Amino acid sequence: MTISIGIDLGGSNLRAAAFGGDSATPLAVHREAVGDDRAPEAIVERMARTIERLAGGSADPVTVGVGVAALLRDRRGTVANSPHLRWRDVPFGELLGRRLGARYRLGVYNDVNAITWGEAVAGAARGYRDVLAVYVGTGIGGGLIAGGQLIEGASHCAGEIGHTKVRWDDDAAPCMCGGRGCVEAYVGGRYLIARIRRELANKRRKTTVIERAGGSIDAVTPGHVDDAALDGDAWALALWTELAALLAVALGNALAILNSQRLILGGGVLERTPALRTMAEIDLMLVAPAARLARDGVSIIE
Amino acid sequence: MTISIGIDLGGSNLRAAAFGGDSATPLAVHREAVGDDRAPEAIVERMARTIERLAGGSADPVTVGVGVAALLRDRRGTVANSPHLRWRDVPFGELLGRRLGARYRLGVYNDVNAITWGEAVAGAARGYRDVLAVYVGTGIGGGLIAGGQLIEGASHCAGEIGHTKVRWDDDAAPCMCGGRGCVEAYVGGRYLIARIRRELANKRRKTTVIERAGGSIDAVTPGHVDDAALDGDAWALALWTELAALLAVALGNALAILNSQRLILGGGVLERTPALRTMAEIDLMLVAPAARLARDGVSIIE
Numbered sequence: 001m002t003i004s005i006g007i008d009l010g011g012s013n014l015r016a017a018a019f020g021g022d023s024a025t026p027l028a029v030h031r032e033a034v035g036d037d038r039a040p041e042a043i044v045e046r047m048a049r050t051i052e053r054l055a056g057g058s059a060d061p062v063t064v065g066v067g068v069a070a071l072l073r074d075r076r077g078t079v080a081n082s083p084h085l086r087w088r089d090v091p092f093g094e095l096l097g098r099r100l101g102a103r104y105r106l107g108v109y110n111d112v113n114a115i116t117w118g119e120a121v122a123g124a125a126r127g128y129r130d131v132l133a134v135y136v137g138t139g140i141g142g143g144l145i146a147g148g149q150l151i152e153g154a155s156h157c158a159g160e161i162g163h164t165k166v167r168w169d170d171d172a173a174p175c176m177c178g179g180r181g182c183v184e185a186y187v188g189g190r191y192l193i194a195r196i197r198r199e200l201a202n203k204r205r206k207t208t209v210i211e212r213a214g215g216s217i218d219a220v221t222p223g224h225v226d227d228a229a230l231d232g233d234a235w236a237l238a239l240w241t242e243l244a245a246l247l248a249v250a251l252g253n254a255l256a257i258l259n260s261q262r263l264i265l266g267g268g269v270l271e272r273t274p275a276l277r278t279m280a281e282i283d284l285m286l287v288a289p290a291a292r293l294a295r296d297g298v299s300i301i302e
Numbered sequence: 303m304t305i306s307i308g309i310d311l312g313g314s315n316l317r318a319a320a321f322g323g324d325s326a327t328p329l330a331v332h333r334e335a336v337g338d339d340r341a342p343e344a345i346v347e348r349m350a351r352t353i354e355r356l357a358g359g360s361a362d363p364v365t366v367g368v369g370v371a372a373l374l375r376d377r378r379g380t381v382a383n384s385p386h387l388r389w390r391d392v393p394f395g396e397l398l399g400r401r402l403g404a405r406y407r408l409g410v411y412n413d414v415n416a417i418t419w420g421e422a423v424a425g426a427a428r429g430y431r432d433v434l435a436v437y438v439g440t441g442i443g444g445g446l447i448a449g450g451q452l453i454e455g456a457s458h459c460a461g462e463i464g465h466t467k468v469r470w471d472d473d474a475a476p477c478m479c480g481g482r483g484c485v486e487a488y489v490g491g492r493y494l495i496a497r498i499r500r501e502l503a504n505k506r507r508k509t510t511v512i513e514r515a516g517g518s519i520d521a522v523t524p525g526h527v528d529d530a531a532l533d534g535d536a537w538a539l540a541l542w543t544e545l546a547a548l549l550a551v552a553l554g555n556a557l558a559i560l561n562s563q564r565l566i567l568g569g570g571v572l573e574r575t576p577a578l579r580t581m582a583e584i585d586l587m588l589v590a591p592a593a594r595l596a597r598d599g600v601s602i603i604e
Contacts, residue, residue, distance in 0.1 A: 128456075129456070130456040130460075144448075146446075146448060146451075146453045146455070146460070147451055147453060147454065149448075149451060151448045151449060151453075151560070152449065152561075153432055153448070153560060153561020153562070154432040154561050154563030155561060155563075156561070157561050158559065158560055158561035159559060159561075160559065161559055163558045164554075164555040164558050165554065165555055166470065168468065168469075168547060168548070179589065245470060246470070249467050249483075252466075252467065253466040253467060253555055254559050256463070256465045256466050257444070257460065257463055257466060257556050257559055257560070258460055258559070259455020259456050259457060259458070259459050259460035259461075260455070261456035
């Protein structure tokens with residue numbers, strides 16, 4: 001039986017799962033914190049041990065797919081840059097492949113691309129040939145499948161929907177990418193939390209949000225704002241109305257370009273903000289004709 | 303020698319060129335007005351006669367590629383809708399294929415996709431695997447090649463960059479697609495000319511543009527505005543500054559998503575407005591990081 005191992009190397013956790021044959025039920029799963037020692041050699045060694053343990057003692061060939069929170073330079077898994085791992089120009093795929101040896105067939109991918117491909121092969125987008133996946137977490141990442149092919153782009157950074165602009169007026173929000181008006185600078189978790197706390201601190205607002213967070217502005221999360229919006233809190237609703245429209249414009253623009261059949265939404269922020277997500281889904285239907293472009297309509301799932 | 307014939311069926315002209323073997327120099331070219339009789343049978347018959355004449359009397363196989371200004375429903379060349387030809391649900395590919403017979407190998411494509419593919423095979427994007435082509439004429443059309451593949455989308459209408467939104471405020475311009483804030487509603491020729499004439503008619507503006515058009519507002523074209531902008535005309539410069547930025551945002555957003563290596567700009571409006579095009583190119587460099595995403599930078603050509 002062929003064993004397949006999938007690994008997600010993120011900024012916080014290293015997660016792995018092993019599968020036998022074509023089964024979608026994992027034989028084993030593993031999770032550990034990435035921790036402070038992020039030297040490439042240390043990560044390679046820990047990952048290799050995890051892989052060997054999950055692969056077991058048999059001599060069967062093992063297929064390993066690693067998704068890394070990084071910008072890759074080539075198909076061999078060279079990390080050009082990973083702010084999360086604090087890596088630059090690390091030949092990660094080569095190091096891991098050499099350490100593992102010939103029994104293992106290894107592929108290294110950008111993490112969002114790996115997730116998107118996984119959803120198309122065995123998940124929420126199974127059977128679809130034109131898929132757009134957008135993950136709103138600390139930042140906003142996107143993965144594209146078009147005509148059944150993963151679209152990686154000329155320098156392996158296609159899908160940067162987070163840096164599409166949704167405003168270009170003089171007040172457009174600055175983004176850490178050097179631009180302004182990027183949708184990530186509004187809805188990406190890093191910016192969203194900063195804005196929420198800033199608005200709560202700087203102005204006398206009638207809102208239940210601080211109370212929901214136990215009285216501390218520093219403890220407020222997007223989840224608290226979402227709860228408040230669902231209860232009709234005016235400040236929370238106004239903020240969510242603004243941000244849902246911006247997210248919808250970015251999604252609609254991507255769909256107008258790609259004519260995807262299936263839209264997948266996920267990520268830490270959207271998982272914890274069902275009201276924001278629903279509002280964005282409704283707005284997306286208004287951002288015509290983009291949402292009309294997909295043959296079966298746009299299906300949105302977590 | 304294999305003969306290849308390319309045909310462009312637009313809203314105004316039917317153009318054709320025949321090529322022998324691998325030569326990029328046409329054996330013969332043909333151009334006629336589409337005219338008023340746009341019944342599918344009439345167009346099929348005229349096109350078939352043109353093809354037969356260009357193919358000559360030999361028995362060699364002939365490959366025919368037809369680009370149609372239409373939304374296609376399938377790979378067999380069924381026209382779902384063509385406002386230009388006033389066609390709906392026309393099995394154009396089937397009709398033409400039946401009329402031509404077995405000697406001819408026929409492919410029917412959306413016109414912008416056909417142009418884009420042609421540029422990648424034998425034109426301005428030769429050798430590039432990730433190409434974005436944007437044509438600004440009456441409307442704005444886009445063609446995508448990613449990973450060496452033409453991207454047509456789930457319902458054959460990928461590349462609708464004209465209907466990506468560049469504004470979403472209360473004053474965003476209405477678009478005939480039913481939405482508002484689409485870049486086409488600002489830079490598409492139909493809207494652009496209407497706005498130019500409206501602004502010139504409704505307000506007392508100090509501008510040389512009307513004079514350049516012989517004193518008649520109805521004779522003013524984007525080309526006159528472009529000439530005026532190059533001469534420092536304040537009204538023309540202000541309009542071009544606004545529109546160049548909007549076009550650049552739309553292009554930058556598409557590049558952020560696609561990570562294309564080569565950007566091709568063309569179309570009737572941009573061909574006649576070198577100042578607007580140059581301003582948009584400069585703005586595109588400012589719409590970071592989109593323009594930084596392509597490996598070799600973005601190459602812009604006519």
